[in-house]
Amino acid sequence: MKKYCSYSNIHDKSKYHFHALKHTTAVHLAESDMDIKELQWWLGHKSVTNTEIYFQFTTKQQEKMYSKLEAKSEMV
Structure with missing residues (x-):
C-alpha cells in the first residue's frame, strides 16, 4: 500500500x-x-461474530428495512 500511496502522491x-x-x-x-x-469464509474469520461487523446498518440496509415496514403498515 505504501508503494501505491507514493505513486498517487x-x-x-x-x-x-x-x-x-x-x-x-x-x-x-x-x-x-x-x-x-x-x-465469513471469504474473509477467513473463524467466528461469525467478527463478520457481523460488516453487516451493520448502512444507508442501503436502512432503506430496505423502512420499505418493509411501510409495506406492512399499508396492510393495516
Missing part, C-alpha cells in the same frame, strides 16, 4: 493500509446481499 500514509481495502470490500459485499456465512 499521498504523503500521509497512516490511514491507508490493506485492512481498509479489505473492510471496504467486505462492506460492499454485505450490502449486495451476500450471505453472512459466505462472507
